[in-house]
Amino acid sequence: MKILVLGIGNVLLTDEGIGVRALKELERMYTFPPNVELLDGGTAGIELLRHIRKRDYLIIIDAMKCSQEPGTVVRIEGDDVPKAFRSRISPHQLGLSDLLAAAMLTDELPKKLVLFGVEPESIDIGLDLTDTVEASVDKLLCAVADELRSIGCSLVPNEAIFTEKARFWDTV
Numbered sequence: 001m002k003i004l005v006l007g008i009g010n011v012l013l014t015d016e017g018i019g020v021r022a023l024k025e026l027e028r029m030y031t032f033p034p035n036v037e038l039l040d041g042g043t044a045g046i047e048l049l050r051h052i053r054k055r056d057y058l059i060i061i062d063a064m065k066c067s068q069e070p071g072t073v074v075r076i077e078g079d080d081v082p083k084a085f086r087s088r089i090s091p092h093q094l095g096l097s098d099l100l101a102a103a104m105l106t107d108e109l110p111k112k113l114v115l116f117g118v119e120p121e122s123i124d125i126g127l128d129l130t131d132t133v134e135a136s137v138d139k140l141l142c143a144v145a146d147e148l149r150s151i152g153c154s155l156v157p158n159e160a161i162f163t164e165k166a167r168f169w170d171t172v
Helices: 014-029 046-052 080-084 091-105 137-150 165-171
Strands: 003-008 036-042 057-063 073-077 112-118
Touching: 003 014, 003 046, 003 137, 014 036, 014 057, 014 137, 036 046, 046 091, 057 137, 073 080, 073 137, 080 091, 080 112, 112 137
Parallel strands: 003 036, 003 057, 057 112
Antiparallel strands: 073 112
8 A cells, every 4th residue: 555644834934834834853763664654745735746656645734624622633534635734824735735636537536535634823933843833742642543443554762752842953
């Protein structure tokens, strides 16, 4: 099974960067099997189509307005994923919505589609996540890792240990 974990977001807009920051943390925490690719999608949109082609499983990590308390981690799957991007919080989500629509039209949408979204507290200019969203990072990372394990991926923990805020500094 070919799997892509796609982190989306703008690291210059506080909590809007959660997808990219979580992806970087996953890369630090685990060694992944060869069939799992982690990709920093940043604020890209339709240009990501070539990366999702021929994938069986796509996991997207992003900030997501879902009328929950800030820091809440939600899991959305299947046909509900494209619908979730209709209530976008940033321009890149319009691009992601277009990407998913194009993939559907060209029959290149992966068979399984899962979105892990985190309700942002702020999307103001700033390099750090808010404390509220920072506090949900471990829950988000566990959810993504559990998703991968549930489909048979063996994640090998790396030995490095990182501190909370310091772990994100080299991603910008």
